[in-house]
Amino acid sequence: MREKVILETQNLSKQFGGFVAVEKVNYKLFEGETAGIIGPNGAGKSTFFNLLTGLFPPTEGKILFFNQDITSTQAEHRVELGLVRTFQLVSVFDSLSVIDNLILAVTRFSPIFTNKFRFFFRDAHIKNITERAKEALNRVGLADKSHILTSELSYGDKRKLEIAMALALNPKVLLLDEPFAGLSDVEIKELLNLLHKVKKSLTLIIIEHKISRIVDLVTRLSVMHEGRIIAEGNPKDVLCNETVRRVYWGGESCSVDGITDSSDRRRRP
Amino acid sequence: MRNNFLEIVRKVDILFIGCAFLLLAPVLTVQRTNDFIIFCIFVLAYNLLYGFMGRLSFGHMLYFGVGAYASALTAEHLSANPFAAIAVALVAGAGTGILLGPITVRTTGACFALINLAFNQVGYFLALIALAKWTGGEDGMAAFFDNIWIFDLGNRYVVFGFSLLCLLLVVYIMKRLTSSSFGILLRTIKENETRAKFLGYNTFRYKLAAFVISTTLSAFAGALSIINYTYVTPSFIDTTRNVEVIFASLIGGSASIYGSLVGGISYMIISNYLPKYIQRWEMFLGVALLLLVFRFRSGLWGYISETVEKYALKGARE
Numbered sequence: 001m002r003e004k005v006i007l008e009t010q011n012l013s014k015q016f017g018g019f020v021a022v023e024k025v026n027y028k029l030f031e032g033e034t035a036g037i038i039g040p041n042g043a044g045k046s047t048f049f050n051l052l053t054g055l056f057p058p059t060e061g062k063i064l065f066f067n068q069d070i071t072s073t074q075a076e077h078r079v080e081l082g083l084v085r086t087f088q089l090v091s092v093f094d095s096l097s098v099i100d101n102l103i104l105a106v107t108r109f110s111p112i113f114t115n116k117f118r119f120f121f122r123d124a125h126i127k128n129i130t131e132r133a134k135e136a137l138n139r140v141g142l143a144d145k146s147h148i149l150t151s152e153l154s155y156g157d158k159r160k161l162e163i164a165m166a167l168a169l170n171p172k173v174l175l176l177d178e179p180f181a182g183l184s185d186v187e188i189k190e191l192l193n194l195l196h197k198v199k200k201s202l203t204l205i206i207i208e209h210k211i212s213r214i215v216d217l218v219t220r221l222s223v224m225h226e227g228r229i230i231a232e233g234n235p236k237d238v239l240c241n242e243t244v245r246r247v248y249w250g251g252e253s254c255s256v257d258g259i260t261d262s263s264d265r266r267r268r269p
Numbered sequence: 270m271r272n273n274f275l276e277i278v279r280k281v282d283i284l285f286i287g288c289a290f291l292l293l294a295p296v297l298t299v300q301r302t303n304d305f306i307i308f309c310i311f312v313l314a315y316n317l318l319y320g321f322m323g324r325l326s327f328g329h330m331l332y333f334g335v336g337a338y339a340s341a342l343t344a345e346h347l348s349a350n351p352f353a354a355i356a357v358a359l360v361a362g363a364g365t366g367i368l369l370g371p372i373t374v375r376t377t378g379a380c381f382a383l384i385n386l387a388f389n390q391v392g393y394f395l396a397l398i399a400l401a402k403w404t405g406g407e408d409g410m411a412a413f414f415d416n417i418w419i420f421d422l423g424n425r426y427v428v429f430g431f432s433l434l435c436l437l438l439v440v441y442i443m444k445r446l447t448s449s450s451f452g453i454l455l456r457t458i459k460e461n462e463t464r465a466k467f468l469g470y471n472t473f474r475y476k477l478a479a480f481v482i483s484t485t486l487s488a489f490a491g492a493l494s495i496i497n498y499t500y501v502t503p504s505f506i507d508t509t510r511n512v513e514v515i516f517a518s519l520i521g522g523s524a525s526i527y528g529s530l531v532g533g534i535s536y537m538i539i540s541n542y543l544p545k546y547i548q549r550w551e552m553f554l555g556v557a558l559l560l561l562v563f564r565f566r567s568g569l570w571g572y573i574s575e576t577v578e579k580y581a582l583k584g585a586r587e
């Protein structure tokens with residue numbers, strides 16, 4: 001089952017000025033798996049996602065997606081190929097209604113997108129599209145808020161909306177950058193349930209700070225530190241890996257509960 | 270109940286707008302109302318970029334002027350058929366957009382504004398000096414059109430009726446463009462273009478499309494004003510007149526079709542009538558701008574619709 005590599009990086013590096021944010025990362029993602037990436041603040045996790053999804057080009061190295069070199073492919077084209085992401089700081093369109101945020105996502109891979117006359121001139125809210133948009137909202141529990149202006153949503157709801165948008169794009173690979181940040185405990189449980197469901201039909205990479213949350217979700221865990229991946233493998237093994245324990249937690253314990261939040265020193269939205 | 274009412278209003282808005290201008294005509298004179306109509310078309314074209322896509326141009330008189338000169342030159346050299354002149358103007362407007370768009374739409378903010386201004390300066394120079402042999406330079410040129418079928422262009426009522434139909438057509442096109450998926454996409458480009466790319470949209474393409482539609486409709490307004498005035502001078506392509514359309518957008522509310530119309534009419538009323546009473550009326554405009562920027566961010570129309578909504582909500586609660 002874990003045979004096929006669908007996303008691969010070779011010596012992927014990114015420098016900002018003289019600062020190396022991502023250094024020679026060789027990463028492999030297998031079809032159908034749910035991979036987790038952990039690491040302290042500033043380890044380069046988000047930068048790694050930004051490189052994968054084409055927010056900016058790498059300084060060095062290659063990215064292969066389904067054996068196709070996408071290193072210099074435009075971001076929107078990577079989405080078309082099935083590589084979809086969410087952002088660490090929630091990014092949705094505040095000036096639109098909740099449903100309009102989804103309508104664009106749903107429309108992108110519908111016949112309306114290819115029929116330019118319809119795309120330009122026909123009302124965006126046709127039945128078929130709004131129904132699918134509502135379905136997508138339903139999945140994250142936002143159906144009753146579909147006509148609210150997005151700026152009026154709580155941070156947690158925006159987070160859910162962003163995930164609904166990503167799922168509506170029918171990704172082959174979905175990259176979630178700290179999807180639990182800013183959610184309440186109840187919302188985290190709901191989102192975990194959703195992810196347990198969707199992970200059956202797509203390949204996932206999740207960046208997360210609180211390891212305890214994703215230990216049961218992911219099938220493989222990678223640890224990033226100072227731009228490098230320093231350990232990789234089965235989540236429980238990785239957590240007990242000695243280097244990881246030293247650089248990440250500085251602690252001895254390798255029980256999941258003992259190490260949950262220690263490195264999370266950041267501002268929370 | 271209230272929603273139904275608004276729905277109905279929205280459905281017949283084109284009829285309503287038509288009636289409004291028909292009522293304005295006897296009050297303001299037909300000639301003047303015609304000016305208003307043409308200016309409103311220009312404001313609508315402008316706001317596809319500014320209000321909906323968030324790109325403020327300081328050089329839109331170029332596209333208006335291209336339409337004006339193209340139709341005048343067509344009348345002089347090609348055909349005196351006014352429809353041919355309009356067709357050539359539309360092609361010229363679209364052509365200018367296709368030529369300059371790939372450069373301008375890559376930029377945002379001040380850069381977008383100034384690049385358009387720079388091109389506008391070049392156009393102004395061409396019309397005034399470099400191509401003076403054809404354009405008549407400072408004196409401009411007259412444009413004579415034949416009467417086609419019932420279109421007796423000597424009759425100002427006919428010209429008025431024709432312009433009004435054109436405005437209603439543009440309103441219709443704008444309504445469709447802004448309520449479509451494309452319309453939503455433009456708004457996302459305004460708010461966060463990078464994010465729109467991550468929904469899989471090649472934003473460059475759609476920005477270019479919006480730009481070309483805007484330049485084409487601007488040229489349309491330019492052509493109609495030549496049919497109205499039957500002459501063209503460099504003032505039709507003068508960079509300093511960009512203020513007018515920017516002002517109109519701010520007054521009415523740029524991100525809305527009704528707002529554009531309210532702004533277009535309000536600006537024209539101010540600029541046509543205020544000078545009669547106050548000599549340096551531009552100062553009044555300056556003060557009005559300050560008020561708008563600080564107090565009425567979404568323009569008159571935005572203010573009106575927000576207020577109405579507030580009261581309607583209150584009413585619904587009681």
Ligand SMILES: Nc1ncnc2c1ncn2[C@@H]1O[C@H](COP(=O)(O)OP(=O)(O)OP(=O)(O)O)[C@@H](O)[C@H]1O
Pocket residue numbers: 016021039040041042043044045046047048088266
């Ligand atoms: N656009 C940028 N320009 C300059 N430096 C950047 C940029 N993006 C990231 N960095 C730097 O690169 C380093 C890695 O940042 P990154 O956001 O990838 O870390 P992270 O692992 O996602 O951390 P966190 O857990 O805080 O989200 C940081 O030191 C950051 O300051």
Ligand SMILES: [Mg+2]
Pocket residue numbers: 045046047088177
């Ligand atoms: Mg990060």
